[in-house]
Amino acid sequence: MRYSKYAIFNYVGILGVPFLIFLMFIYAYLGSPTAVNILSYFLLAGIMIFAATGVKEVYLTKKLEGSKQPIITGETTEHNAVNKASHDTRQVTVTIKRFNSSTNQFDNTSYKFNAAKHTTVLESLLSIKAYGDNSLSVRCNCRMGICGSCGMNINGKQKLACETNLLEVAEDTGTVEVSPMLGHPLLKDLVNDFDSFFEKHKSLHPGLERRNETEKFTAPKEYKQSAEQLDKYLPYSYCIMCGLCLDACPVVNSNPKFVGPQSLSQVYRYYMDSRDQGGKGRLFSADTEDGVWGCEFAGSCSKACPKGVNPSAAIQLLKADLIKDISKEE
Amino acid sequence: MDILDYDLIILGSGIAGLTAAIHAYRSSKGSAKIAIISKLHVMRSHSVAAEGGISGVLYPESNNDSQKLHAYDTVKGSDYLADQDAVDVLVKGAPKEIEFFDHIGVPWNRLEQGHISQRPFGGMSVPRTAFAADKTGFFMMRALYDEVISYNGVDIFNEHFATSIIFDKGKASGLVAIDLANRQAKAFRSKAMIIATGGFSRVYGFTTNSYSNTGDGTAMAFRAGIPLKDMEFVQFHPTALVPSGILITEAARGEGGYLVNSEGKRFMESYAKSKMELAPRDIVSRAIISEIKAGRGFEDKESAMGYVYLDLRHLDKEKVDEHLPMIKEITMKTLRLDPSEAPIPIRPATHFTMGGIHTDIGGRVMINPTRASTGLWAAGECACVSVHGANRLGSNSLSQCSVWGRITGTDAVKYALNSSSGFDSRLKKLAERMASQAESFLEMKGDVNPYEIRDELHDTMDTNLYVYRDMKGMIAAKRKIQSLRKRFMRVYVSDKGKAYNTNLKETLEIANLIDLAEVVTECAINRKESRGSHVVIEHPKRDDKNWMKHTIAQKSIRGVKLSYLPVKVLKFQPEERKY
Numbered sequence: 001m002r003y004s005k006y007a008i009f010n011y012v013g014i015l016g017v018p019f020l021i022f023l024m025f026i027y028a029y030l031g032s033p034t035a036v037n038i039l040s041y042f043l044l045a046g047i048m049i050f051a052a053t054g055v056k057e058v059y060l061t062k063k064l065e066g067s068k069q070p071i072i073t074g075e076t077t078e079h080n081a082v083n084k085a086s087h088d089t090r091q092v093t094v095t096i097k098r099f100n101s102s103t104n105q106f107d108n109t110s111y112k113f114n115a116a117k118h119t120t121v122l123e124s125l126l127s128i129k130a131y132g133d134n135s136l137s138v139r140c141n142c143r144m145g146i147c148g149s150c151g152m153n154i155n156g157k158q159k160l161a162c163e164t165n166l167l168e169v170a171e172d173t174g175t176v177e178v179s180p181m182l183g184h185p186l187l188k189d190l191v192n193d194f195d196s197f198f199e200k201h202k203s204l205h206p207g208l209e210r211r212n213e214t215e216k217f218t219a220p221k222e223y224k225q226s227a228e229q230l231d232k233y234l235p236y237s238y239c240i241m242c243g244l245c246l247d248a249c250p251v252v253n254s255n256p257k258f259v260g261p262q263s264l265s266q267v268y269r270y271y272m273d274s275r276d277q278g279g280k281g282r283l284f285s286a287d288t289e290d291g292v293w294g295c296e297f298a299g300s301c302s303k304a305c306p307k308g309v310n311p312s313a314a315i316q317l318l319k320a321d322l323i324k325d326i327s328k329e330e
Numbered sequence: 331m332d333i334l335d336y337d338l339i340i341l342g343s344g345i346a347g348l349t350a351a352i353h354a355y356r357s358s359k360g361s362a363k364i365a366i367i368s369k370l371h372v373m374r375s376h377s378v379a380a381e382g383g384i385s386g387v388l389y390p391e392s393n394n395d396s397q398k399l400h401a402y403d404t405v406k407g408s409d410y411l412a413d414q415d416a417v418d419v420l421v422k423g424a425p426k427e428i429e430f431f432d433h434i435g436v437p438w439n440r441l442e443q444g445h446i447s448q449r450p451f452g453g454m455s456v457p458r459t460a461f462a463a464d465k466t467g468f469f470m471m472r473a474l475y476d477e478v479i480s481y482n483g484v485d486i487f488n489e490h491f492a493t494s495i496i497f498d499k500g501k502a503s504g505l506v507a508i509d510l511a512n513r514q515a516k517a518f519r520s521k522a523m524i525i526a527t528g529g530f531s532r533v534y535g536f537t538t539n540s541y542s543n544t545g546d547g548t549a550m551a552f553r554a555g556i557p558l559k560d561m562e563f564v565q566f567h568p569t570a571l572v573p574s575g576i577l578i579t580e581a582a583r584g585e586g587g588y589l590v591n592s593e594g595k596r597f598m599e600s601y602a603k604s605k606m607e608l609a610p611r612d613i614v615s616r617a618i619i620s621e622i623k624a625g626r627g628f629e630d631k632e633s634a635m636g637y638v639y640l641d642l643r644h645l646d647k648e649k650v651d652e653h654l655p656m657i658k659e660i661t662m663k664t665l666r667l668d669p670s671e672a673p674i675p676i677r678p679a680t681h682f683t684m685g686g687i688h689t690d691i692g693g694r695v696m697i698n699p700t701r702a703s704t705g706l707w708a709a710g711e712c713a714c715v716s717v718h719g720a721n722r723l724g725s726n727s728l729s730q731c732s733v734w735g736r737i738t739g740t741d742a743v744k745y746a747l748n749s750s751s752g753f754d755s756r757l758k759k760l761a762e763r764m765a766s767q768a769e770s771f772l773e774m775k776g777d778v779n780p781y782e783i784r785d786e787l788h789d790t791m792d793t794n795l796y797v798y799r800d801m802k803g804m805i806a807a808k809r810k811i812q813s814l815r816k817r818f819m820r821v822y823v824s825d826k827g828k829a830y831n832t833n834l835k836e837t838l839e840i841a842n843l844i845d846l847a848e849v850v851t852e853c854a855i856n857r858k859e860s861r862g863s864h865v866v867i868e869h870p871k872r873d874d875k876n877w878m879k880h881t882i883a884q885k886s887i888r889g890v891k892l893s894y895l896p897v898k899v900l901k902f903q904p905e906e907r908k909y
Contacts, residue, residue, distance in 0.1 A: 088631060101827075102827075117632065118573060118632065118664060118665060120664070129781075130779075130781035130782075130784075130785070131779075131781065133824070134779065134781065134823070134824040134833045135824045135825035135827065135831075135833055137829075137832045137833075138832070139830075141374050141541055141542050142374075142376065142378060142379045142540045143540070143541065143574070144379060144576045144577070145659070145663065146378050146465065146656070147370075147374040147376075147378050147379070148373075148374060149370075149371070149374050163663045163664065165663075187511060187829055188827070188830040189830070191830045193511070194371060195488075201479075202479050206476040206479075207434070207435070207473075207476035207477050207480050208433070208434050208435035208473070208476075208477075215433075216434065217356055217430070217433070219429070220426075220429070222388075222429050222432040222433075222438075222445065222446055223432055224443070224444030224445070225438075225444055226442075226444050227442075230439075230440060237469065238465075240378075240468070241373055273435065273437075275432075275433075275435065276435075
């Protein structure tokens with residue numbers, strides 16, 4: 001079933017309501033303008049608007065079901081500095097919202113930290129782990145913004161800890177709050193569970209497709225590609241799978257079934273690659289209620305992406321291609 | 331304890347591991363049961379950090395290149411310690427690998443006719459390094475990952491930390507791994523196994539490498555009695571960012587960047603007149619350290635590190651944006667420095683370990699210096715086939731990983747499917763004992779913080795086994811490592827929890843680092859010459875008469891036992907190494 005056939009009515013519906021009201025006003029103005037007439041038209045318009053918002057409301061509540069757990073704050077502790085001060089350092093307070101899996105609560109732990117000019121948030125967390133509390137868990141690896149391990153919320157914003165300067169986020173207040181992403185399930189402290197994220201990525205079949213699979217492994221020469229063809233998909237190939245875009249996405253946070261901006265942007269990345277022969281099948285795999293049509297174009301994914309990928313643009317472009325395809329069919 | 335059976339287990343998920351998985355799956359036509367076990371999320375392995383590119387002769391006519399020339403450059407770069415039959419395998423296989431990566435989606439930079447563009451690299455006579463901006467390793471990893479997840483016979487175990495390989499009568503028959511998510515130990519039984527766990531540059535503190543590069547596979551093999559080869563040869567990359575050690579690709583010099591000292595002079599003129607900044611890495615690293623020692627460097631206040639400048643200001647701004655976007659991103663984000671406007675502070679950092687698990691030319695792990703094992707392979711940086719000898723040329727590592735990934739994947743799965751032996755039923759007990767050994771750290775009532783030991787080890791290695799080495803320093807390092815080993819017996823693990831216990835994992839990693847640091851130091855003390863990356867002040871010359879041989883290190887009751895094996899010299903006789 002191609003969802004875009006129905007999705008198109010969504011848009012017709014949204015535009016249709018104000019259009020109807022407009023028509024009624026015109027009619028009321030041109031017709032016999034008695035007080036009773038005008039009043040009854042206003043009443044009718046009111047009922048229609050009420051009905052329309054009601055439908056939207058029911059739709060959204062349905063999405064919200066079974067999503068986020070309530071956030072409860074557990075213990076709060078404060079600690080002294082874990083590293084030495086020098087005349088080049090400035091002391092900041094790093095507050096870590098640690099997820100405690102046994103109590104299902106967030107414990108707030110604060111550490112003083114002597115930050116140098118180039119200290120990153122990740123470096124401060126690892127120092128705290130080594131010399132403050134060994135049991136703190138952080139996921140990290142390359143510390144150069146390319147492996148995608150250390151996505152977290154720093155002062156409420158989606159960031160990679162390894163490329164965030166500690167003094168810059170501490171600013172004048174001298175405090176930094178670090179917490180795990182809430183758009184993914186939690187494991188421990190600052191560490192999220194990525195299993196469902198990887199499943200979503202896999203569900204839309206990324207990977208270059210060729211009609212003749214064996215040729216992929218045996219063709220003796222490169223597939224040619226011009227610089228212009230490269231530019232069409234290159235910006236979407238920078239995705240490091242850090243998961244920050246899903247954390248930022250309001251739809252993912254209310255409807256866990258929505259595949260989310262990451263996997264959809266990758267559909268577009270392969271769809272636009274001149275070497276790919278997946279063709280329309282690729283588009284159709286995203287043509288579902290929880291695929292491209294789940295996106296409400298908030299744009300927060302593109303704002304959160306640390307690598308400059310623009311998933312929300314990719315999703316709207318996929319929608320446009322799907323609608324073009326449907327209109328061609330009809 | 332869960333027991334999982336597979337025809338083939340691949341330990342490690344970098345370019346070598348994933349390439350092996352793909353070719354094992356393809357060549358068995360999907361009939362083999364394959365597992366990839368990684369202590370990371372599979373797509374986050376350190377291979378993503380490879381920047382500059384992958385070497386291979388793609389267009390011999392237009393580039394005036396040949397496989398023979400590639401082989402010559404590699405052998406000369408290795409300071410004649412590379413086995414020349416292995417180098418032949420590398421240069422013959424490399425072009426096919428670049429094409430394969432094109433077929434699975436790597437966005438190569440292109441020439442006008444749609445051909446793959448190639449850039450100059452250190453020690454290469456002509457431009458033969460294919461690249462995707464300066465994120466080549468990342469793009470190769472993403473392409474491999476997206477390919478391998480589409481295979482139904484390949485199971486991926488993310489974040490499973492392997493603690494030991496199970497050997498039964500000299501045959502590897504499985505391994506024990508702890509699932510990091512819940513600290514559950516699992517036993518994997520296999521008919522064939524490939525180790526692809528990467529290098530061990532994290533025995534040093536100032537390194538370009540990811541936190542994960544602790545050489546777990548190499549250390550496990552060593553403890554099981556497998557010989558390691560050429561462990562004294564550790565590559566220092568000339569251009570690592572000060573103070574973080576983040577890699578600034580050699581491609582920055584390949585694109586025309588200069589190295590400049592505090593007098594504003596391009597000092598490489600005095601060290602390698604013809605190749606200048608594009609001399610091999612060992613030579614450039616020595617030049618930088620010599621300049622700093624002679625007082626012609628700068629000093630970073632924050633870290634007290636000496637450095638020189640990598641200057642890209644004269645390069646076309648568009649070229650920097652198109653060919654070196656990541657370098658710009660890194661310097662902007664970590665130092666607030668635009669490479670088009672200011673020079674970049676750099677100094678040599680540990681980058682690659684030429685040594686590793688002793689294998690034959692087909693990647694089969696040797697059970698003793700001269701006999702190959704059955705059922706066990708090693709590929710990528712953890713293996714020492716020996717193609718890099720005493721010094722690796724930039725961009726030869728990605729080709730090595732993919733060439734031997736393919737060879738070992740294809741051979742190992744063939745072996746597994748032909749193997750008549752079933753899975754060992756006694757293995758469960760053994761695995762349980764090994765798992766409880768790893769977990770015993772949790773019960774230890776020690777008083778030593780493991781991270782303190784790690785940091786002291788880093789200081790020791792950074793000071794005493796760096797670009798220039800001397801006997802006094804190396805012997806001091808050996809003593810220090812021995813005392814650290816003693817103190818390590820008294821470590822404590824604070825985190826007793828089951829969920830994502832990185833404290834336990836890292837303590838086990840530190841144990842691996844101590845083992846490997848000791849081997850590196852022992853091998854270095856005993857090689858009484860200077861060759862490639864190993865330079866000893868007391869023996870400043872290369873000594874082909876006595877030292878044209880590989881070091882083999884094996885575990886013994888008294889520590890590390892050394893022996894030597896001859897180098898395979900074919901076409902290229904050793905000559906003076908000048909650039």
